[in-house]
Amino acid sequence: MKKNQSNKWLAAMKIFTFFWMIFVIIGSLYLTPEAAGFKSTSRVIFYHVPMSWVASLAFLLAAISGILYLRTKKLVYDIWAISSVEIGFLFSILATITGSLWAKVEWGAFWNWDPRETSIVVLLMIYAAYFALRSALESREQKAQISAVYSILAFITVPFLIFVVPRILFTLHPQNPVFTTQTGSIMSPKIKLIFFSSIFGFTLFYYWLLRLRVDLEKIKNNLLAKKRQDNF
């Protein structure tokens, strides 16, 4: 009964997200002016920034699920963690691609090692390490427990990176255009509206994907359990 309700709610959310994203896409292409001092390419921020946001959010959720798993030993939290990591990995790749395409147009090179680019590379490395670690662990319980520990350890280094990385790289790249596009002065109210709508839309999109992935994993687990039972 409860399951049914949550499914209905999820279905409603899916339709809502669909129309919301249509609004964001139209808004980003037709309703907003170009950001001051930039060409039309600046519209990438309506996609690129929300993608990076989701990539970080997904990792936060994985670390929180990790803590919950260690406290309760309930496998469902591990399912949340791995699902979130998989989706987060996808979004961080998308964020990296959109970012570097834009960098090629605006800065003249696909890659410049500016602080944000460095952060996303570190995030990608953490995600990749997380997958590698899981595949090298044997039992389901080990995968859950040890990868939870790793995600927590990786997560607590993030504040240090935020502080440390811009410091060393600032000396190499004195002018950092990413920051200036995000200051209020360049963003008109209309841009702001679409920008935050997009962040909201992407977050919903992420949540919907996450729920799908979690349900899929649960079904897989139930089938496995059932198969084992039938054997005996």
Add this chain to the structure above:
Amino acid sequence: MWKIIGTGITQAFNQRTIFRKLSFEIKSGESLVLVGPNGSGKTTLIRIVCNLLHPIEGKVEFYYGNETKMAGQLYSSIGMVGPYLQLYNNLTAFENYAFFRKIRGLNVDHGHFKILMKKFGLAGREFDELRTYSSGMLQRMKYVCALLHSPPILILDEPVSNLDESGERIIYDVMEEQKRSNILIFATNNPEEIKFGDKKIRLAV
């Protein structure tokens, strides 16, 4: 007087349930034997009893008198021998003994160590590295380290593996001695050893 109570122990490996809702109770002067075919989870249960593994459900509690003892307070009370518990191969017998004595915070002197070495037929090999020992001698050495402190709780997994006849006899004496006033828990399928168990847990696949 020691007492160990296990309640509702359930364990799974790769989500496959190994055993469900096992309970037992054992106190000083008793022995408990775990029997069951290969793969039935004897070793898993042994590991849960001595805190090497946390079960997914249930718990094992230790009491000394009426006092609960936490896992962290048992290092000097449990002695254990099992095929997956190896000693340090590149240290000598004496160095192994010295390390275990210190790390467990035991009050035993070298004399006691010598007596044990003699009892298990290893006298004269104290200063040889363990990698020069045969597998039977290693098994004997494991007993020396496990019995250093005359533990109130002795846990054995396959007590006589790798041992010759004289070794078996020594171990049977040890087991007989242990269950007289202390706790003995062991896992085996050997009929000759099963008779040492007052209580029995039969595990099925």
Add this chain to the structure above:
Amino acid sequence: MIRKSGLLYKSFYILQKDLHQEFRTRYAINAIFLFAITTLVVVSFSIGAAELSQNILSSLLWIIIFFSAMTGLSHVFVREEEQQTADTLKLVAPPVAIYLGKLLFNILLLLGLELILIPLYVVFMDMSVGNLPVFILMIVLGSTGVSAVATIMAAIISRTSAKGALFAVLSFPVMLPVLILSIQGTALAIQGSSISAGMDEIQMLLLFIIVIVTASILLFEFVWIL
């Protein structure tokens, strides 16, 4: 009467045991020293007589230290797992003591390596250190940070089936703040800056070490007992 069975004593006994084992087999020592020296020779040889800035000198030094750490520092836990002594150890000592003992061992191993490596580096790379006390401080703090991350990662990889390959992959992202801070701090010291110029780095390094060691103490049990 104070019994010599407190937590710190126990970690000290673990350290003693590991040193004992290490000096008998010299497995980790050989691996880490030979690797460091080889890399140093390769670096020095390929640089030739080129004039290097402080930043590059410091970066190269820390790259050598990082990769050397990745060859040797996993051994403390991998050895216990491979010789099947891990379970024995779990039965006789509290996890925190084991973690601290292994951490101390790794710190000592890395500092011991640097005692040889850095003089050689100075000679081979023709480097002159401007402010020696600050330089030493940066090396010691940085190495402690590297060891702290490496020790908990070593515990993690010792439970996996791909022990060697994963170590650097897992460690690098978490270790990155330490490496960046150490590279910066060491460059300042080579330049001859005073300690106040490197205060930021020193504070951040200390903070990082405290955070990682605390987290490791809390999380180690979950890696160790399963």
